[in-house]
């Protein structure tokens with residue numbers, strides 16, 4: 001641990017930055033909340049640039065029934081350059097079902113609220129997992145799956161990344177319903193009746209009953225009886241259970257839900273973002289990032305997952321991702337996101353609150369700041385499943401701190417001593433407090449800040 005020389009210097013820089021950002025925000029006056037804002041922006045043609053160019057305002061409702069809703073948020077891209085990742089929000093009423101389907105995109109699923117059961121086909125077997133808040137699970141492209149909100153009174157909400165790099169050239173993912181009928185239409189309906197009666201070995205009447213009953217849409221209520229069936233595997237629970245164990249065994253998977261003891265969590269399990277020791281924690285918050293070494297199914301999706309919880313008034317220090325573009329969703333609280341262009345001008349300084357979706361291009365410097373009233377929690381996906389080494393620009397373990405010396409001092413056109421004081425003033429790393437300091441030598445410090453800024457912007 002190094003001894004800091006003047007902790008208030010960094011604080012005063014931050015105060016300056018913050019003050020200017022608050023002023024901007026007040027001046028811009030966009031203070032409506034979430035959905036309201038979104039609809040207004042859509043009404044104004046795609047919603048680009050109204051609140052911030054890295055906020056995703058284009059929201060498409062893919063399915064809406066009385067049992068739930070699927071909404072997809074996308075970045076604007078031209079037709080010739082489709083966006084590789086969309087963020088999906090699946091809201092399910094108690095005791096409802098997302099009709100079995102497969103999609104031409106990898107889904108990385110995160111349970112934000114409630115509990116769900118996800119069933120999907122893995123190596124020709126049905127795998128079912130009960131997922132609870134914080135669980136991350138992967139549904140590979142082309143794998144038929146369903147989702148059930150097993151709870152009888154609570155809604156559930158799922159947030160997922162929809163990675164369309166493997167999709168069929170459509171800008172949005174395509175669902176192929178297996179279950180269904182009149183609505184949604186099962187892909188089976190596309191075959192002629194003779195083919196189906198022969199393939200099923202049933203009469204045309206029986207077939208018709210099966211293919212024409214469902215009219216409820218992509219999300220339906222489960223029928224009356226309890227949805228808490230212990231096992232849906234065929235009708236032979238024992239053999240299903242044994243097969244499951246066998247698959248586990250063959251894949252070398254020990255039955256454990258947590259990583260941290262060497263082995264990554266395997267395809268048949270979920271990884272809970274809240275159950276494990278955070279990747280980094282200090283008094284001002286914590287962050288957890290998982291990659292393919294923690295949760296092996298991420299390898300095939302090329303997606304990483306992270307969650308950050310900032311205490312009220314703390315910031316995730318200015319940083320950039322050298323390996324990945326980042327997508328994020330504000331889960332709780334509110335705050336500010338600042339993104340910077342390569343040429344050093346501000347690209348976005350936007351106030352965000354629960355439900356807002358943002359993205360930050362690879363290499364672009366950015367920071368997130370929780371509002372002073374409440375903690376801010378955000379979660380998201382990165383476009384790389386490898387260990388993403390975010391580079392922090394400011395703070396005790398930062399690029400500036402590591403590089404301090406004659407060269408950097410010359411670059412800022414200040415003395416090495418001043419530089420030393422400036423980069424050592426912040427004792428915390430990664431997640432930093434924002435305190436309004438009160439000291440006598442305000443003038444001297446402001447002078448130093450001005451000098452630094454002059455040096456930088458000269």
Ligand SMILES: *[C@@H]1O[C@H](CO)[C@@H](O)[C@H](O)[C@H]1NC(C)=O
Nearest residue numbers: 197198199200201202203206
């Ligand atoms: C079709 O069903 C009939 C009557 O249930 C049965 O006898 C026959 O073996 C089945 N055919 C096939 C190919 O499964």
Ligand SMILES: *[C@@H]1O[C@H](CO)[C@@H](O)[C@H](O)[C@H]1NC(C)=O
Nearest residue numbers: 274309310311312375376377
């Ligand atoms: C985030 O931090 C706040 C305290 O700052 C805490 O109350 C809250 O439970 C945390 N959220 C999670 C998901 O741990």
Ligand SMILES: *[C@@H]1O[C@H](CO)[C@@H](O)[C@H](O)[C@H]1NC(C)=O
Nearest residue numbers: 340341342343344345346347
């Ligand atoms: C910096 O780059 C952005 C994006 O390319 C551009 O819009 C902006 O005008 C540039 N600012 C300056 C000062 O060059």
